Amino acid sequence: MGAHDNKVAIVTGGAQGIGKGVVDVLSSEGAKICIADISEEHGQEVANSINSNGGSAIFVKGNFEKSDVPEKVVNECVDAFGSVDILVNNVGIQPLTSYKNVEETPEEMWDAILNVNLKSYFLMSKYSIPHMRNNNGGSIVNIASVQGLQSMKLVPPYAASKGGVLSLTRQMSLDYAAENIRVTAICPGTFNTPMVTNSVSKDVNLDEALKGFGAVHPVGRIGEPEEIGHAVSFLSSEKALFITGEYLVVDGGMMAQGAWDTGDQG
Numbered sequence: 001m002g003a004h005d006n007k008v009a010i011v012t013g014g015a016q017g018i019g020k021g022v023v024d025v026l027s028s029e030g031a032k033i034c035i036a037d038i039s040e041e042h043g044q045e046v047a048n049s050i051n052s053n054g055g056s057a058i059f060v061k062g063n064f065e066k067s068d069v070p071e072k073v074v075n076e077c078v079d080a081f082g083s084v085d086i087l088v089n090n091v092g093i094q095p096l097t098s099y100k101n102v103e104e105t106p107e108e109m110w111d112a113i114l115n116v117n118l119k120s121y122f123l124m125s126k127y128s129i130p131h132m133r134n135n136n137g138g139s140i141v142n143i144a145s146v147q148g149l150q151s152m153k154l155v156p157p158y159a160a161s162k163g164g165v166l167s168l169t170r171q172m173s174l175d176y177a178a179e180n181i182r183v184t185a186i187c188p189g190t191f192n193t194p195m196v197t198n199s200v201s202k203d204v205n206l207d208e209a210l211k212g213f214g215a216v217h218p219v220g221r222i223g224e225p226e227e228i229g230h231a232v233s234f235l236s237s238e239k240a241l242f243i244t245g246e247y248l249v250v251d252g253g254m255m256a257q258g259a260w261d262t263g264d265q266g
């Protein structure tokens, strides 16, 4: 018996990176998976691999910048598997060209980041919740970021989107608690995904750069996508029925460390 046998899970941005880590863990624990992603190449490959290894998965192609995509994703999932029990709102973008202050941020860049990172979470929840209600409950896990808690220079739309995800999580948890629909969030530190590896200049040794990112995490390394998968699995399982409206920081201790700690104390 797997922890998620006979459950149906939608994972947005599930073709690569953290989303794929979530897909791998939930499907290995028995869930039927709907992968919703812009990348047909990677999304179809992940679905095919699950199906050929005895699991069940579908891929739905869509660009979450567009507001008609969430309803289509939920409908295709319900057509294939009959319901939605778990929604993992994971899709997110942080284009390298977006590192600017508010004066220099083009309105289109603001809209693109907010549409993908926050509005899609609202719309995916809006269309999934009626199906969860039909099942007498469900779980929504929103992937936020440590950048929803503290920030760095020059990331206004990304920081605003992640703060918004945490606020939306609290809000939805209150509005649906009585219906047994739990809403939680995860704040990852730095993870080994295309978002992070693609941010490293081609002139720099990738392994050295990732080691450098790892060094700011007290455990001394960056995270692997499956480590978010295990956190999602727990939060959406029967073991977490009293947890809602809360976020879980999965960051190798980074947020536990004050900015005054230079690491020189030995």
Ligand SMILES: NC(=O)c1ccc[n+]([C@@H]2O[C@H](COP(=O)([O-])OP(=O)(O)OC[C@H]3O[C@@H](n4cnc5c(N)ncnc54)[C@H](O)[C@@H]3O)[C@@H](O)[C@H]2O)c1
Binding pocket: 012, 013, 014, 015, 016, 017, 018, 019, 036, 037, 038, 039, 042, 062, 063, 064, 065, 090, 091, 092, 093, 116, 143, 144, 145, 146, 187, 188, 189, 190, 191, 192, 193, 194, 195, 196
């Ligand atoms: N990687 C990290 O270090 C890190 C840290 C904190 C939070 N996060 C958050 O975790 C989530 C996943 O990040 P990741 O690092 O795995 O990202 P990633 O870029 O490595 O993968 C993102 C996935 O989403 C898909 N995608 C991108 N834009 C899309 C769109 N418009 N429509 C549909 N699909 C789209 C991509 O094809 C890809 O499969 C994001 O919300 C991100 O903000 C990541």
